[in-house]
Amino acid sequence: MKYTIEVDREACIACGVCYGTDPNHFEGDADGKSRVHGGTTDGVSVGTFDDDLRDDAKRAADSCPVSVITLK
Numbered sequence: 917m918k919y920t921i922e923v924d925r926e927a928c929i930a931c932g933v934c935y936g937t938d939p940n941h942f943e944g945d946a947d948g949k950s951r952v953h954g955g956t957t958d959g960v961s962v963g964t965f966d967d968d969l970r971d972d973a974k975r976a977a978d979s980c981p982v983s984v985i986t987l988k
């Protein structure tokens with residue numbers, strides 16, 4: 917089933933937890949802020965996936981200290 921990940925990059929505090937936890941879906945930019953692999957990179961980074969790694973993305977979202985990652 918397809919799912920979408922959104923990262924509010926404006927509110928991201930660049931802690932690195934999400935891309936450390938789940939490098940298949942998230943990566944850090946030059947400032948350490950998170951963005952979704954293959955996704956948009958403006959204010960809100962959005963990417964859609966249909967792989968079987970949704971649980972990894974969920975774990976990363978749940979680990980974000982400022983709760984700026986949304987799974988839909």
Ligand code: SF4
Nearest residue numbers: 928929931932934980
């Ligand atoms: S875990 Fe949250 S605050 Fe930390 S880099 Fe990822 S999106 Fe940003």
